[in-house]
Amino acid sequence: MRTFFARLAVMAMVLAFVLSACGAQAPATEEVTAPDTAPDTAAEPFVFGMLLVGPYNDNGWSQAHYEAGKYVEEKLGATMLYLDKVNPADRPGTTPDQLGEELVAQGAKLIIFNSDDMKDAATTFAKAHPDIYVIMASGDQVWADGMAYEAMPNMVNIMGRMEYGKMMAGCAAALTTETGKIGYLGPLINDETRRLASSAYLGAKYCYEMAGNDPASLEFKVTWIGFWFNIPGVTLDPVQVSNDFYTTDYDVVISGIDNPVNLGEAAKLKAEGKNVAGVAYDYVAACEAAPDVCIGVPYFNWGPDYVRTIKSAQDGSWKSEFIWASPDWADINNPDTSAVGFVKGPALADDAAAKLDDFISELAGGLNLWSGPMNLQDGTAYLADGEAATDQQIWYLPQLLEGMEGLSASE
Amino acid sequence: MLKSRLSGFIFQLIAFFLALGFVSLILVAVGASPFDAFKNMLNGSIGSMRKFAEVLVSFVPLLLVTAGLLITFSAGLWNIGVEGQIVLGAIGTTWVLRLFVDSSVHPAIVIILSIFGGMAAGALWAAFAGALKTFGGVNEIFGGLGLNFVSTALTLYLIFGPWKREGVASMSGTEPFPDVFALPQVPDLRISLWSLAIAGVAILIVYFILQGTYFGLKIKAVGKNIRAAYLLGIPTWQYSLYSFLICGALAGAAGALQVTAVYHRLIPAISSGYGYLGLMVAMLVNYQAIWAIPVALFFAALNIGSIQLPILMHLDSSLSGVLQGVLVLFVLLTEGVRQKFVKKV
Numbered sequence: 139m140r141t142f143f144a145r146l147a148v149m150a151m152v153l154a155f156v157l158s159a160c161g162a163q164a165p166a167t168e169e170v171t172a173p174d175t176a177p178d179t180a181a182e183p184f185v186f187g188m189l190l191v192g193p194y195n196d197n198g199w200s201q202a203h204y205e206a207g208k209y210v211e212e213k214l215g216a217t218m219l220y221l222d223k224v225n226p227a228d229r230p231g232t233t234p235d236q237l238g239e240e241l242v243a244q245g246a247k248l249i250i251f252n253s254d255d256m257k258d259a260a261t262t263f264a265k266a267h268p269d270i271y272v273i274m275a276s277g278d279q280v281w282a283d284g285m286a287y288e289a290m291p292n293m294v295n296i297m298g299r300m301e302y303g304k305m306m307a308g309c310a311a312a313l314t315t316e317t318g319k320i321g322y323l324g325p326l327i328n329d330e331t332r333r334l335a336s337s338a339y340l341g342a343k344y345c346y347e348m349a350g351n352d353p354a355s356l357e358f359k360v361t362w363i364g365f366w367f368n369i370p371g372v373t374l375d376p377v378q379v380s381n382d383f384y385t386t387d388y389d390v391v392i393s394g395i396d397n398p399v400n401l402g403e404a405a406k407l408k409a410e411g412k413n414v415a416g417v418a419y420d421y422v423a424a425c426e427a428a429p430d431v432c433i434g435v436p437y438f439n440w441g442p443d444y445v446r447t448i449k450s451a452q453d454g455s456w457k458s459e460f461i462w463a464s465p466d467w468a469d470i471n472n473p474d475t476s477a478v479g480f481v482k483g484p485a486l487a488d489d490a491a492a493k494l495d496d497f498i499s500e501l502a503g504g505l506n507l508w509s510g511p512m513n514l515q516d517g518t519a520y521l522a523d524g525e526a527a528t529d530q531q532i533w534y535l536p537q538l539l540e541g542m543e544g545l546s547a548s549e
Numbered sequence: 550m551l552k553s554r555l556s557g558f559i560f561q562l563i564a565f566f567l568a569l570g571f572v573s574l575i576l577v578a579v580g581a582s583p584f585d586a587f588k589n590m591l592n593g594s595i596g597s598m599r600k601f602a603e604v605l606v607s608f609v610p611l612l613l614v615t616a617g618l619l620i621t622f623s624a625g626l627w628n629i630g631v632e633g634q635i636v637l638g639a640i641g642t643t644w645v646l647r648l649f650v651d652s653s654v655h656p657a658i659v660i661i662l663s664i665f666g667g668m669a670a671g672a673l674w675a676a677f678a679g680a681l682k683t684f685g686g687v688n689e690i691f692g693g694l695g696l697n698f699v700s701t702a703l704t705l706y707l708i709f710g711p712w713k714r715e716g717v718a719s720m721s722g723t724e725p726f727p728d729v730f731a732l733p734q735v736p737d738l739r740i741s742l743w744s745l746a747i748a749g750v751a752i753l754i755v756y757f758i759l760q761g762t763y764f765g766l767k768i769k770a771v772g773k774n775i776r777a778a779y780l781l782g783i784p785t786w787q788y789s790l791y792s793f794l795i796c797g798a799l800a801g802a803a804g805a806l807q808v809t810a811v812y813h814r815l816i817p818a819i820s821s822g823y824g825y826l827g828l829m830v831a832m833l834v835n836y837q838a839i840w841a842i843p844v845a846l847f848f849a850a851l852n853i854g855s856i857q858l859p860i861l862m863h864l865d866s867s868l869s870g871v872l873q874g875v876l877v878l879f880v881l882l883t884e885g886v887r888q889k890f891v892k893k894v
Contacts, residue, residue, distance in 0.1 A: 221860050229866070230821035231607050231852060233812065236739065239599065240856055255721045326719030364709065365720045371698075372705060372720055372817050536716065548709050548718030 183217045184248075184452050186210070187241030189234055190222040191253035191396070192367055197427055198397035198420040199366065199438075203252045203275065205421075206440035209473075213445045214452070219244050225255060227369045234259035235266065242270055248451050250275065250444070254330060255366065264293045271451045275440070276330060278533065281460035285534055295460045296443050298477040301508070301532060302465050302501060303436025304334045304392075305341030306480040307417045309497045310434045311390040312346040313490035314415050318355055321383030321391040323376055323400050324362040327547060331394060333535040335360050338392055339542050340507040345497055359388065360544030366396040377403055384414045390433070392417040398435070401428035415485050425483040432483030433490075439477055462529065467502035508532055513540035553891060560887040564879035571879075572872045581864055589861050590854035590869070600853065602738035605745060606811060608849035610635070610803035612748040614827030615834070615841045616755040617799030622831050623759055624792035625772030630678040630693025632824030633700035634671040634797045638804025639819040640704060641670025646726055646808070647712070656729040663730075664747075664805040671801015672794045674700065679793035683786045689793075697824075704817050712815065722816035732810040744806045751799055756838035758795075768792050800824065826852075829877045835884075848873055 188207050192200035200222060207218040219241050224234050234256040238249045248271035251260040260274040272293045278284040280293050311320045320342055322335050339358045347353040361383070364373040376395055380403040383391045391400040391414075398418035405428040407414050418424035418435035425432035443463050450456040463477030471479040480498070482491050510521030514537040521527055537546035573583035594604050614631055621628040628634075645666035649659040674696060681692035705720065712723045732741040758765040770778040771788045779785045807819050830848055834840040855869030 219860060221856070223859075226816050226818035226821070229856075230818055231610075231811075231823070232856065236603060237856065240593075240860060243597070243599070244860060255719075258725050326717070326721070328717045328719060362718060364705075364718070369720070369817075371701065545718070547716055548713045 183215055184448070185217045185219060185245040186248040186250065186448055187238065187244070187246030188218060188220040188250040189224045189237055189241070189252060189256060190220060191225050191255050192223065194220060194222040196367070196397045196421075197424050198393075198395075198418075200252065200396065202421045202438045203250070203440055206444050207250075209441035210444050210448055213441075214449060216448060216452075219246050224253075225369075227372065235263035238263045238270075239267075242267065247271060248273065248448060251277075253366065254328065260293070261288065261290070264290045268292055271456060273444070273447060278460065280458050283530060284460065285530075289458070291458050292456075293458055294447050294456075296440070296447065297462050298438045298440070298443075299462055299464045300334055300436060300438065300478055301337040302470075303438075303478045303480055304337035305344075305501065305507060306494065306498060307392050307419075307434060307436045308338035308341030308343075309345035310482070310486055310490065310494050311338070311392055311415075311417055312342040312344075312356065313349055313493055314433050314486065315390045316413065317387045317389045318346075318351070319357040319359070319386075319388040321380075321388035322358065322360040322544070323379055323383075323391055323393045323395055324360045324544065325366045325395045326364055327362050327545060329534050331362075332538055332546065333532055335394055335544075336535060336539045336542065337507075338394075339539055341497070343541070344507055345493065348493060348497070354541075356541075357388075358542050359383075360394075360538065360542060362545060363395060368399070376400070380404070380416075381407075384412065389413060390415050390417070393419040396420060398424045398427055398432075401425075401432055404428065404431035418483075422479065422481060425481060429484040431485050433486040434480060434483045434494075436478065436480045439473060439479055442474055443477055462533075470498065470502075514538070515540055515542060515546050556887055556891055557884075560883040561880055564883040565876065567879045567883070568872060568876040571875050572868065575868070575871065576864075579864070581862055586858060586862060586864065586868070589857040590851065592854070593857035594850035594854035599738060602735065602740040604846070604849045604853045605740045607852045608846050609740075609744045609748040609806055609810070610821070610823045611827055611830065611849055612841060612845045613751050613799050613803040613806070614823050615830045615845050616748075616752045616838070617796035618827050618831040619755050619759065619834075619836065619838050619841065620768065620792045620799075621796045623765070623772050623836060624768045624789055625775065626682075626789060626792060627690045628675070628678065628693060628793065628796050629690050629824075629828070630675065630696045631796065631800045631827060632820050632822070633693070633697040634674045634800035635804040635807070635820040635824050636697075636700040636704055637674040637797075638667035638671035638801030639808045639815055640667075640700075640707065640804075641801060642667035642805040642808045643707075643712070643723065643815040644670075646730055650726060650730070660730060660732060660809055663809060664802060667805025667808070668798040668801040671799070671804060672797040675793040675797020675800070676790065679790045683790060701817065704815065704819065708815060708817060720817050722812070723814045725814045728813075730809065731813055732806070734810070739811075741806075741810045744810045747802060747806065751802065752838060752841055755795075755799075759836070759838055764791075800827075826873065829873055832877055833880055 190200040190203055194204040195201055210216055211218050221237055224237055250273040252275045254276050257277050261279055264272040274295050276297045277295045278286050279288050280290055280295050324335055325331055343353045346356045361379050363376050368376050376399045380391050380400040384407050393400045400416040404414045404416040408431050415431050415433045418432055420437055422437045424435045443461055465478040466472050466476035470476050506526055508527040510525040511523045512521040514520050576583040576586050595601050642663040645663035678689050678692045678696055681687040682689045709718050714724045732743045734741045767783050768788055770783055771785050775785050830845050833844050851869040855866040858864040858866045
């Protein structure tokens with residue numbers, strides 16, 4: 139037994155040696171991990187922090203924010219600190235406001251909260267830290283004409299008018315479906331997701347008719363998984379939901395969640411000989427995950443508005459406001475000017491692509507699909523004939539629209 | 550005796566360094582400096598008053614759960630269901646708060662009632678596991694695991710169903726309660742001295758139950774040798790149930806404080822894994838209640854300190870979980886080695 143003990147002691151010593159060796163190397167590594175300082179700015183770089191609800195490389199919502207942060211670093215010479223997977227399932231026992239403080243402790247002067255899931259925490263944080271600038275993406279707390287208005291001088295809300303992107307997504311789906319059945323992979327149910335799913339439906343109906351079909355025969359079904367992405371055991375599994383769609387004749391599925399998992403399922407089924415396709419969401423390069431089945435992706439381009447807002451924090455012209463940014467209709471895919479864009483996927487047929495371009499031109503020319511007559515899902519009139527929806531009516535859409543299948547609220 | 554204490558300490562120290570070494574190897578394998586990682590974790594947990602307060606926020610539920618588990622461990626029971634008992638505590642507390650949220654009852658009374666409500670709900674959930682074992686012959690590990698799943702399902706049902714936010718169906722959680730229903734916090738820090746005091750009192754009570762009472766002695770007797778205890782006239786199944794109830798109540802208190810002092814609403818991940826973490830702490834301290842305080846504090850510090858890893862080094866913060874798990878494994882391993890070694894000598 140003595141030998142065993144001796145062996146243990148030797149092992150411990152070896153490990154101690156490894157430890158100390160690593161310790162000795164530390165200074166070299168430290169240089170690598172130290173934040174890069176922009177060489178062209180004389181003053182200390184402005185440090186901003188970003189809290190991402192999902193992984194920074196999720197090929198969707200969070201990655202779009204992360205890339206926008208990189209864009210800000212490049213344009214303003216600022217430095218980004220970020221923490222991803224900020225949700226109670228991935229970081230148990232923490233709250234976003236607490237994690238925001240961790241970024242402040244590392245020098246951040248401005249914090250971006252990137253998810254609706256952090257809305258309450260962003261408010262708590264903004265009130266507790268009036269000296270720190272806060273950008274709450276997708277929120278409406280500082281919309282003076284909104285329903286949740288609270289004056290917070292240090293907060294800005296930013297959201298893109300993804301309604302347009304979703305209309306294009308719906309249009310591409312309607313021009314592609316052969317069964318006349320479109321599935322919508324919904325996240326959780328709230329104002330934002332109702333209006334976006336409904337926008338996709340409006341675009342789909344319009345283009346289905348444009349292609350010579352009867353819009354009343356179009357089936358459009360929304361299935362909600364319960365959160366922005368899959369949390370095993372908590373949400374519905376979006377892969378399973380996609381599979382259910384594809385195997386019940388919904389040959390095109392539009393992703394409304396934070397990542398395009400529907401594409402993976404579509405690619406698998408396509409390999410088995412099924413003619414299916416999908417629309418991704420959020421991130422400009424999301425189609426690359428499965429180009430053979432991807433007919434397009436409506437995406438957010440947060441960069442330009444983040445640059446504008448963070449610059450205003452730097453130069454002192456900051457003011458609390460609610461920004462609901464439109465696509466740049468001159469070129470919706472201009473990375474420096476357009477808040478919302480749409481990239482056509484390789485799986486989109488040529489004639490469909492041409493019709494989609496026509497549709498986009500019509501939108502650019504002022505076509506408004508958010509106009510009456512429009513009924514809510516339960517049949518109550520929402521907009522009278524010829525009446526255009528106000529921003530509030532779109533943002534706070536209380537139900538899905540008539541003709542859509544799926545829950546408008548929790549049962 | 551002294552010699553065995555000393556050798557035990559030495560072996561635990563060895564286990565600690567083995568665990569550190571193991572995690573260091575992982576870090577080296579992914580090209581990160583272990584020295585920096587440990588330094589950042591240390592800074593991230595005790596580098597400032599604010600950070601230490603966050604550690605305490607994590608420490609409170611962990612200590613409560615550990616305190617409860619010390620009782621069930623002493624009774625020879627593996628109360629894996631403790632996770633669900635925390636969840637039920639949170640549900641019970643949320644339920645009471647919801648009952649009184651629009652009433653004119655003084656908020657302080659409502660908070661106290663809600664914490665007791667949480668403790669009762671946690672105890673009830675533990676009683677299920679206990680009853681399954683006592684009357685159904687279901688091993689408490691399986692019964693507890695099953696009840697954990699049921700508790701998650703119940704939380705989701707409540708959040709998506711009866712307790713949903715207006716017009717919303719999201720696992721983000723229920724509507725936050727007004728600030729008056731939060732336990733008072735130290736200014737500018739998130740820690741509430743009330744919750745710290747509750748956890749402190751709990752571990753002291755458990756210490757005295759186990760060290761100084763006839764009741765504790767009987768529980769330990771049941772745990773050491775249930776047949777012998779029975780033959781000596783101890784009503785064994787009743788004492789098993791009592792230990793479940795005490796543990797459930799303490800886990801319920803942890804859940805109650807997660808609602809009243811941390812999240813101020815019900816969320817699906819309300820237990821934050823403190824149940825499983827508490828099992829590890831209880832295993833590490835090996836029935837010695839007083840040691841639960843430093844070990845739980847250390848585990849909480851790892852939880853909070855590890856947040857620095859993704860921010861500063863782009864490493865996954867689950868590394869702290871690896872360290873915690875490996876530590877338990879090595880302690881158990883070296884304890885086994887020590888017993889052989891000590892016997893031989």
